[in-house]
Amino acid sequence: MGVNSLQPNKQDTLSEHVFEQIKEDIITGAIPQGRKIVETDLAKSYHISRGPLREALQKLESIHLVDRRPHSGSRVITLDSTMMRDVYQMREAMEGFATRLACVAMSQADIDNLYRLLEKHENSIKRSEGQRYFQKEGDLDFHYYVFSKCQNQWLIDYLNNKLYQVLRMCRHRTSQLPFRVEPALYDHYAIVDAINNRDPELAEILMRRHISGAWKVVEKLLNQEENKESI
Amino acid sequence: MGVNSLQPNKQDTLSEHVFEQIKEDIITGAIPQGRKIVETDLAKSYHISRGPLREALQKLESIHLVDRRPHSGSRVITLDSTMMRDVYQMREAMEGFATRLACVAMSQADIDNLYRLLEKHENSIKRSEGQRYFQKEGDLDFHYYVFSKCQNQWLIDYLNNKLYQVLRMCRHRTSQLPFRVEPALYDHYAIVDAINNRDPELAEILMRRHISGAWKVVEKLLNQEENKESI
DNA sequence: ATTATAAATATTGTTAACAATATGGGTGTT
DNA sequence: AACACCCATATTGTTAACAATATTTATAAT
Numbered sequence: 001m002g003v004n005s006l007q008p009n010k011q012d013t014l015s016e017h018v019f020e021q022i023k024e025d026i027i028t029g030a031i032p033q034g035r036k037i038v039e040t041d042l043a044k045s046y047h048i049s050r051g052p053l054r055e056a057l058q059k060l061e062s063i064h065l066v067d068r069r070p071h072s073g074s075r076v077i078t079l080d081s082t083m084m085r086d087v088y089q090m091r092e093a094m095e096g097f098a099t100r101l102a103c104v105a106m107s108q109a110d111i112d113n114l115y116r117l118l119e120k121h122e123n124s125i126k127r128s129e130g131q132r133y134f135q136k137e138g139d140l141d142f143h144y145y146v147f148s149k150c151q152n153q154w155l156i157d158y159l160n161n162k163l164y165q166v167l168r169m170c171r172h173r174t175s176q177l178p179f180r181v182e183p184a185l186y187d188h189y190a191i192v193d194a195i196n197n198r199d200p201e202l203a204e205i206l207m208r209r210h211i212s213g214a215w216k217v218v219e220k221l222l223n224q225e226e227n228k229e230s231i
Numbered sequence: 232m233g234v235n236s237l238q239p240n241k242q243d244t245l246s247e248h249v250f251e252q253i254k255e256d257i258i259t260g261a262i263p264q265g266r267k268i269v270e271t272d273l274a275k276s277y278h279i280s281r282g283p284l285r286e287a288l289q290k291l292e293s294i295h296l297v298d299r300r301p302h303s304g305s306r307v308i309t310l311d312s313t314m315m316r317d318v319y320q321m322r323e324a325m326e327g328f329a330t331r332l333a334c335v336a337m338s339q340a341d342i343d344n345l346y347r348l349l350e351k352h353e354n355s356i357k358r359s360e361g362q363r364y365f366q367k368e369g370d371l372d373f374h375y376y377v378f379s380k381c382q383n384q385w386l387i388d389y390l391n392n393k394l395y396q397v398l399r400m401c402r403h404r405t406s407q408l409p410f411r412v413e414p415a416l417y418d419h420y421a422i423v424d425a426i427n428n429r430d431p432e433l434a435e436i437l438m439r440r441h442i443s444g445a446w447k448v449v450e451k452l453l454n455q456e457e458n459k460e461s462i
Numbered sequence: 463a464t465t466a467t468a469a470a471t472a473t474t475g476t477t478a479a480c481a482a483t484a485t486g487g488g489t490g491t492t
Numbered sequence: 493a494a495c496a497c498c499c500a501t502a503t504t505g506t507t508a509a510c511a512a513t514a515t516t517t518a519t520a521a522t
Contacts, residue, residue, distance in 0.1 A: 012301045014476070038502090038504095039503075039504070040502090040503075040504090049476060049477045049478070050504090052477095054504090054505090055285070055286070059293075062289075062290075064385070070247070070483095071243070071244075071482085071483050071484060071503085071504060072485095072503090072504085073484090073503070073504070086383045086385045086386070089328070089385075089386070090325075090386060090389075093324050093325055093327070093386075094321075094324055097320070097323070152320050152321070154314075158321075244504095244505065245506070246506090269473070271473070271474090279506085279507095280508070281474090282505080283507095285475090301513095302473085302474060302513055302514060303473090303514070303515095304514090464521105465521085465522080466521080467519085467520080468518085468519080469517085469518075470515105470516080471514105473512105474513070474514080475511080476509105476510080476511070476512085477510075478508095478510100479506105479507085479508090479509100480506080480507075480508100481504105481507090483502105483505080484503075484504085485500105485501080485502070485503085486500090486501080487499090489499095490495105490496090490498100491496080492493105492494090492496100
């Protein structure tokens with residue numbers, strides 16, 4: 001089960017291709033937050049003309065990675081704590097609900113796969129404490145697997161293509177902060193247990209708590225960071 | 232408090248203007264569901280060139296009103312019962328959560344406004360049984376008012392600009408079906424009571440039930456319609 | 463008749479020039 | 493020195509032509 005198991009998109013057209021490129025550049029910070037985007041310049045640097053570039057920018061706007069104002073131009077969004085809170089709240093609502101739906105729709109084989117996935121994560125944690133990055137990817141794999149079984153195409157699309165892209169950006173921003181991964185693993189086990197017992201109510205509640213808990217941790221770390229800066 | 236109280240958009244640019252036009256034409260059925268869209272033709276009929284038209288189409292795609300496939304073209308979506316179920320589920324999750332947030336964030340003045348709004352609806356129902364259309368608009372006003380106070384800009388944007396546009400399309404599709412409006416009014420009162428008691432848990436649950444109940448009614452009517460056709 | 467192949471047409475993707483709007487800087491006035 | 497105004501420049505919005513791809517039609521073979 002590879003990282004990022006959902007479709008990597010064909011990139012058939014110039015506009016799509018360059019959209020993916022810019023998206024990654026924004027998420028990884030290669031294009032920094034808040035940077036003004038000048039269409040002419042960006043088009044040159046990606047070796048395309050302004051037409052497809054504008055389409056790419058519009059797509060980026062639709063997943064909230066850039067702000068555009070008519071006649072005025074575009075800039076990369078800035079992830080302040082308000083926006084991150086908004087994203088985590090959305091995630092709590094939508095992924096909670098997706099978990100409820102998935103709990104009903106999953107086959108037993110799906111559930112078995114989930115248990116195996118968690119065992120893999122557990123081993124990877126025991127073996128090596130160092131590689132936090134890989135472990136975060138593991139976290140993503142788990143969440144992807146669950147919500148992708150909810151059978152609601154709108155929900156899957158929104159989580160996969162919009163929320164999780166901004167979430168990746170949040171994680172990049174907070175990647176130097178020290179997280180503990182064990183508690184997350186326990187949460188994950190509890191969620192799969194609830195799914196295994198076919199208890200959608202509980203599964204939703206646990207997923208919600210898992211996410212709101214994650215936000216509380218991030219919020220705290222952000223505040224500490226802020227205080228450091230203001231000293 | 233007018234119908235559709237949130238921003239009608241400036242329409243400063245050609246692309247935005249024509250986006251709004253096509254959007255309405257799709258929602259009202261002036262452009263029928265499933266219709267193939269040919270850029271050249273549509274551009275001519277709205278008296279613009281293909282550039283801004285393509286931008287408008289992309290926007291329409293981002294709110295799920297048209298499907299686009301590279302090199303192949305666009306067509307207006309078809310509202311089958313699966314898609315309508317998806318939309319109502321999304322609404323249940325997101326608007327339920329928005330209600331929870333709004334319950335915490337609303338001022339007492341907001342709550343008083345809500346009560347006044349419901350009284351107006353009640354009177355309008357008592358006075359005239361006939362004008363179902365207006366009463367549905369009233370229903371929209373109520374929902375708008377609640378979720379617009381949730382303080383989460385992402386949530387508001389998604390509900391207002393995406394979900395509710397498709398929902399309007401659903402309603403157009405089912406506008407000839409016979410609905411009863413009194414039960415909805417009672418639901419609304421119960422929700423505002425929960426908000427007034429500052430009980431976010433309950434407010435969310437009631438809003439969820441209200442929406443899933445609405446879907447059950449629509450689903451039933453759709454099935455009856457289907458059966459009629461197959462006779 | 464049906465299927466497969468190839469030319470012709472239609473449609474979308476891309477580019478570059480042009481028009482309209484916003485932005486920044488300088489000049490003059492108070 | 494601060495403010496308002498106008499001009500020059502930069503940037504975005506729009507158009508029309510061109511290129512690449514998909515779709516249809518016509519033709520030929522089985």
